[in-house]
Amino acid sequence: MPRSQGEIGAAGGxxxxxxxxxxxxxxxxxxxxxxxxxxxxxxxTLVDRHxxxxxxxxxxxxxxxxxxxxxxQDAFVRAFLxxxxxxxxxxxxxxxxxxxxxxxxxxxxxxxxxxxxxEESGLPMSLAGETxxxxxxxxxxxxxxxxxxxxxxREIMVLRFVExxxxxxxxxxxxxxxxxxxxxxxxARAEFQREYxxxxxxxxxxxxx
Amino acid sequence: xxxxxxxxxxxxxxxxxxxxxxxxxxxxxxxxxVKHEIDQVAAVEAVxxxxxxxxxxxxxVETGNIAGSLLTAKxxxxxxxxxxxx
Numbered sequence: 001m002p003r004s005q006g007e008i009g010a011a012g013g014x015x016x017x018x019x020x021x022x023x024x025x026x027x028x029x030x031x032x033x034x035x036x037x038x039x040x041x042x043x044x045t046l047v048d049r050h051x052x053x054x055x056x057x058x059x060x061x062x063x064x065x066x067x068x069x070x071x072x073q074d075a076f077v078r079a080f081l082x083x084x085x086x087x088x089x090x091x092x093x094x095x096x097x098x099x100x101x102x103x104x105x106x107x108x109x110x111x112x113x114x115x116x117x118x119e120e121s122g123l124p125m126s127l128a129g130e131t132x133x134x135x136x137x138x139x140x141x142x143x144x145x146x147x148x149x150x151x152x153x154r155e156i157m158v159l160r161f162v163e164x165x166x167x168x169x170x171x172x173x174x175x176x177x178x179x180x181x182x183x184x185x186x187x188a189r190a191e192f193q194r195e196y197x198x199x200x201x202x203x204x205x206x207x208x209x
Numbered sequence: 210x211x212x213x214x215x216x217x218x219x220x221x222x223x224x225x226x227x228x229x230x231x232x233x234x235x236x237x238x239x240x241x242x243v244k245h246e247i248d249q250v251a252a253v254e255a256v257x258x259x260x261x262x263x264x265x266x267x268x269x270v271e272t273g274n275i276a277g278s279l280l281t282a283k284x285x286x287x288x289x290x291x292x293x294x295x
Contacts, residue, residue, distance in 0.1 A: 040247065040251045044247065047247070051235060051239065051240060051243070056233040065233070065236075069236055069239055072243075073246060076243050077247060080247050080250060080251075081250060138224075138227050139228065139231070142224060142228060143228075157225075161222055161228075162225055164229070192221065203220040203223075
């Protein structure tokens with residue numbers, strides 16, 4: 001299973017050490033902004049580093065990996081075109097997340113206008129080769145509940161509980177104020193709780209240690 | 210109801226653990242597709258590099274400024290003419 005393990009991008013932009021063999025995000029962004037072949041190669045390193053978490057985030061936002069990969073590709077291309085506006089390259093991950101979130105929002109809106117295809121995506125992630133274990137049951141239930149949420153609620157739940165972003169960063173990604181983000185999160189939690197309970201979700205068994 | 214500050218310890222965080230731990234297998238050609246797309250975009254940029262774009266933009270701005278100043282000057286002249294006529 002190539003490139004499926006670990007969070008490649010998690011450390012991106014925080015090394016800040018010129019003695020490391022791998023250049024940090026800030027260095028790569030600066031190089032990419034210079035354009036030319038070296039710039040392109042620098043950006044391709046950023047793609048390698050950030051593709052996994054980005055596709056995972058978009059899969060949770062959009063409900064299926066195929067769409068997530070399309071949107072991720074678009075996000076990378078747009079980021080490449082606008083790399084000069086990234087500013088502090090050490091925040092490339094956050095900057096890319098904002099681009100991707102906008103694209104996902106638009107993609108979702110356009111897709112819904114065409115068809116309600118979400119109904120067929122009860123198991124949005126690739127489940128090939130997996131058995132019906134208890135864990136799969138919990139995951140299936142969780143994804144179905146997410147599917148039932150209004151998109152802004154789904155979005156903020158994913159950012160908070162899957163991406164584990166603090167409220168401040170969530171507000172930045174959603175391009176809203178922190179108090180608005182807090183209010184939306186509170187409402188999303190309440191809606192999630194209603195749907196989860198309605199479908200017989202168990203709280204205690206999955207509680208965090 | 211818990212405030213967002215208290216979320217780290219609540220049950221919903223525990224429920225989502227199954228998604229946080231989920232592994233994603235990218236399509237085998239995903240990275241290649243992205244790089245191919247970037248390559249195509251870069252090829253177009255090579256024909257019209259950022260410096261040329263910046264140059265064209267600055268020329269456009271200057272042209273606009275010149276046109277604006279000429280129009281202003283003409284309007285001023287006209288008003289002087291009007292004053293002289295009176």
